Amino acid sequence: MIQLLREILPRLRFLLAPRPQPELDDELSFHIAQSTDRNLAVGMSPAEAHRQALIELGGIQRTREQCHQQRPGWWLATVAQDIRYALRGFRRNPVFTLAVIATLCVGIGATTAVFSVVDRILFRPLPYAHPDRLVSFGLSQPLQRQEFTLGGFFYEWRDNQQPFESVTFEQGTNECNLTEANPAHLQCARIAQNFLPTLGIPPQLGRNFTPEEDEANGPKVALISDGLWLSRYNRDPRILNQFIPIDDHPVRIVGVLPASFEMPRLQPADIVRPAQVDVAAQHNANAGIGVPMWAFARLKPGVSVAQAHAEMQPLFLHTQQWIPAQFRQEFHFQVRSIRDRQMQEAYTAAWVLLGAVFVVLLIACANVASLFSARGASRQRELAVRSALGASRLRLIRQTLTEVALLAVAGAVLGCVLAQILLRVFIAIAPTGVPFLADAKLDFRIVLFTVALTVICAALVGMFPALEKPRSSALAARQTRSSTHARLRRVLVAVQIGLSVVLLSGAALLLKSFLGLENQRLGMQTAEVITVHIPVTDERYPTGTAYLDFYQHAEAALRRLPGVTAVGMSDSLPPDGNAWHHAMRYADFFVDGKPAASPTTGGSVVWRLATPDYFRALQIPILQGRGFTEQDRSTGGDLIVLSKLLADRLFPNENAIGQHIQFGNYNPYFVLDGPVFTVVGVAGNVRNQGLADQVNPEFYELWSNHHPESWNSRCTFLLQTSLGPSVIAPWVRSQIAQLDPTAPVEINTMAQTVTRLADRPRFETALLAFFALCGLLMAVIGLYGVISFVATQRTQEIGIRMALGATRLNILRLIAAEGVRLILLGGVLGLAAALASAQLLKSLLFNVAPHDPLTYAAVTLLLAMVALAATLIPARAAMKVEPVVALRYE
């Protein structure tokens, strides 16, 4: 240690107090005097003695420099010198500097922000232990492609499976109410006893359920979420073993879930309770197939998802017998990782964005490279001069690297700021459906990666001129010219143009698709419709009659509100396509007096319960026959209204009105014992599969008073009113509170609900359009830079041409031709690449073909115009040059 100090201290001393130059000079002159004395003693003349002494020393200046280089701080001092020199160069050349910094800023900022978002979606760590070994498995069929399972199947699989270490399930979430003072509307999940251990989620307080607590009719216990613990109980640990009233039943809290807890299907859950499934009853309940559930499992170490699927297949085939024969073929067994299940549609969008990020990064690199290359070419003379004055090759390279590093630091800092802003913007405009976006953060690994990539590009290209042996001709030549660099720059610019064509066409396709989505006809009027949902529970309203009674009173109360012109009721709302329990198979329609459709006939039909005012509130036209009437609700009769699509399919060239229809039941074997429905009318088609998908056939069943069992908490009111929601909402709340003060009320406008469905495409389109603009901007900067550089380089040539009689138009053509060639080359390459990659976008597009000719034409036109402008500005400048000035130019 002392040794080390002893070594470092003198160096530090010299670093802080540099040795004065005269000291060295004195020392050297002493040396020369001594040598001269000796030479005189040998008998030389005084002049010769001094000359020999100087020769012996080998040059005072050289020695002086070498001594200077021994100084510990010498290296740092040269770096400082390089930096000063670089800064001076930047000030002399502000366009170059700003272009590079802007390119780096946009490139680094945009890619970092988007990658940070995509990273959270694609690669975020799941909050489970060893999530790579967790899978979701079950049945899938055309109406429900996300795998699910049923009690009857699950226990059979669980008891005979091989590939899994443990198998568990959850039963989904239900709405539930915390019925104490200041009631709260919560989400309650039902999980198996081994659910938390299988997924590897330790409670942060308390314990998991015991097996006894999971038995049918076991004690009422629950774990609560961290969010609920905080908002309701202020993280008080005394909550353990307390009883809280959930739907009017006391439930004991045995634990608190960790803050990171989430259900594997991402449903919100405030409270989890044991499923308490009666295993023995699963082969009798629900027509012998058991209650619905969602199964998850942990793979044994070393078992892959595909292996697990193969090993489970025989079990599935064995259990297939319980599926009614009619749709046995429709069911498949599915195993996939939890991550795959969560990401479904987000995958394509995320990969497209990632691709766009990559392209923008490429453009940024190409741009920085071509800017540095242009600068390098124009500096050849300067380098030759420096080299002639004694700068070593290493020194010249270091100078270039210093410049690159300075620009990179500036670009990276600004890029981080831009990325942070962009991330905020993304989060603000993102739809709620994109999982985990809200807690996306800047990923500094990505910042480092993008900075490193662009710096390497710049450094490689920037070092070319320094690496070449400086030619003496460069010193002498009046004009510097380097054909290889010029070719490299042209290739880079063409590549940039090509890449921005790819980005632009992708963005244009998405934009067109999105506009189509926004403006399409829904088949109904959503403008002045407010929806009111009152999720009361079975505990308070134990029978259908109780529900019916409550909702009828609510309907009457809402009708009395001023400004409300119609109050319809339904159990579901278009155009949402997620309500799969409202789907039926076309093959299950049995029309009186007609042969049954073949069981394999495909297609599903949407089914909705509706009151007479439903059609009035949404202004769905009745095309044939009549809608329901208020009398129909109480006088009986099972009435339905068909959509135009369904009527045309069931009764082609026939009158649908007055026809009788029955629906097949599977109990578990096919019976035809349901009520006979009479068709009273045909209504216009309404979008019912989300915004993007096609319209399915649909029918409306009268929600009548003599089927009280059909009434439940799914009832939603549709209020047609010209008053805004802010006016009507408090009135609605007070009316409902008079009927039931504990009933929660959710009020939305129909227009909002519909717009929300377009959130995701809006987000994707906005992001891709942003990228396309970034790419185009950078490509244009690159093109402008190259053309203006070429024009400056050829100033003298222009002067000669003009002196020899070339018109200004000739000159314009000469310079612009260069740009046009690049635009054509890049454009053609880009179009080819865009057409080839458009297939990737297919699943994101709605009503637009991936090879939509109009879009490509528009993109090409836009690019050509912008690029031509970037060419013409420097070309015009070249045209305006005075011949005399041009001839004298350097």
Add this chain to the structure above:
Amino acid sequence: MPPATDLLQGTLDLLILQTLAPGPMHGWGVAQRIQQISNEVLQIGQGSLYPALHRLEYKGWISADWGISDNNRKARFYSLTETGRSQLETELATWDRLSEAIALVLGRQPEAAS
């Protein structure tokens, strides 16, 4: 651990340290002494003498002071520091090992084990 130096530079450093071991001396004297002792075989390129002296000074192995030379000139006298002295011992040991090893490889007996 002494910093690794290549053979040539290390050798010059060693020669300088060894020359300064008896007592302080100015740069010209160091060059003359080395030349003299080596029977004019080792001609120190004077261009490399002063950088070497400065380097050793920066390393703290030698220190410099202004003084008056024999013929009444102002001169810079270098002397070995404490660190320099132990460094000299290390370098001598290294040199011995190295020269012995080279001699063995070349198949010659070391003529004189100084």
